[in-house]
Amino acid sequence: MALADRVKVGNVRxxxxxxxxxxxxxxxxxxxxxxxGSGSHRAAVIGITGYPGAGKSTVVAQLVAAYRRLGMKVGVLAVDVSSPVTGGALLGDRIRMQEHTLDPNVYIRSMATRGHHGGLAHATSDAALVLAAAGYDVILIETIGVGQDEVDILDVAQTVVAVVAPGLGDEIQAMKAGLLEVAHIVVLNKGDYPGAEMALRDLGEWCPLVLRTVATKGEGVPELVAAIAEHQQVTVFLAQGQSRSRHMEKRIGS
Ligand SMILES: Nc1nc2c(ncn2[C@@H]2O[C@H](COP(=O)(O)OP(=O)(O)O)[C@@H](O)[C@H]2O)c(=O)[nH]1
Ligand SMILES: [Mg+2]
Structure with missing residues (x-):
């Protein structure tokens, strides 16, 4: 069978x-x-963005578990900014994802950005198309979300979730502001940290939808799943049944 056909029947290799x-x-x-082609399969593409250490991977692992409980096939694309610093983070990600690696209905892949200007790995959006064609229902893209990234993630994901944590320095506040601009949903993770209440109030001034989570314990995750579902519905409504992202339109045409 040709590669395209094997992809379409969901062959993982x-x-x-x-x-x-x-x-x-x-x-x-x-x-x-x-x-x-775009086929008839609609995949929900969700971007999870935020600075390193905020808890993106932990949130992603929780979302994978939640979507699996709903019987969905889940793909995860973790975009690694190619720097020595994140080498360790990737290892950590693997540990956080461990419980899912044996699940045949979960596909996890790290993608290196290979020095693209801080943007999503060029192939990431195409990889999302591949996963959609292979029948994945939900595609989660974890990305650090700095610089160009912010624009790119909006290109590929219908819903963007920014994950932030309490206790940030001023310079990070600025970056946070950039993240908040692109996010449809803001998650204040590490809600168990001191200062979470204050951070929640601060964030509330910036953005209408802020959810508090303790990702390590799964707290706030059902609310996040609900908020994502609601946003997805709005997206579909706005697209009048055409549920493709801008990237999909560009690559496949209508
Ligand atoms: N106390 C606490 N720790 C958390 C929470 N979420 C994640 N962590 C921890 O924070 C660290 C960074 O999490 P990770 O998911 O790798 O962050 P990422 O770099 O944004 O992907 C890990 O040690 C997690 O166990 C939380 O809600 N509360
Ligand atoms: Mg991570």
């Missing part, structure tokens, strides 16, 4: 091979991507 082709910018990848 074919999905991985296809994403590798895209990462390597192999022309075969682009050609197969066109063959995949």
């Amino acid at each position: 074919a999905v991985s091979r296809m994403i590798t082709l895209l990462e390597n910018q192999d022309p075969a990848g682009a050609a197969i991507l066109r063959l995949l």
Whole structure:
């Protein structure tokens, strides 16, 4: 069977091979991507953004568990900013994702940005298309969300969740402001930290929808799942049934 066909029936090895082709910018990848088409499968693409250590991976792991309980197939794309600093973080991510790695209905992949100007790995949005074609219902994209990233994530995800934590320095406040601009939902994670109440009040002035979570304990996760679902419905409504992201429109046409 051709690679595109194997992707369409959800063959995991074919999905991985296809994403590798895209990462390597192999022309075969682009050609197969066109063959995949958008199909009829609608995937919810959700961006989870925020500075390192805020708890993105922990939130993602909780969301994976929640969507699995709903019987959904879940794909996770973790975008690694190619720096030595995040090498350790990726290892940590793997540990946080461990319980899901044996689940055949969960696909997890780290993607290196390879020095693109702070943006999403170029192939990440294409990888999301591949996962959608392979029948994944929910695609979670974890990204650090600095600089160009913010724009890119809006290009690929319908819903963007910014994860922040209490006790930030002033310089981080500025970055946070950038994150808040692109987010549809703001999560104040580490709600068990001192200063969480104050941070919650501060954030409330910036953005209408702030949820408090303690991701390590799963607190606030059902509320986050509900808020994402609500936002997804609004997105579908606005798109009048056409539930493709801007990126999908560009790649596949209508
Ligand atoms: N106390 C507390 N620790 C948390 C919470 N969420 C995550 N952490 C911890 O914070 C650290 C960074 O979390 P991680 O998910 O890797 O953050 P990321 O870099 O944004 O992906 C880990 O040691 C987590 O166990 C929380 O709600 N409360
Ligand atoms: Mg992480």
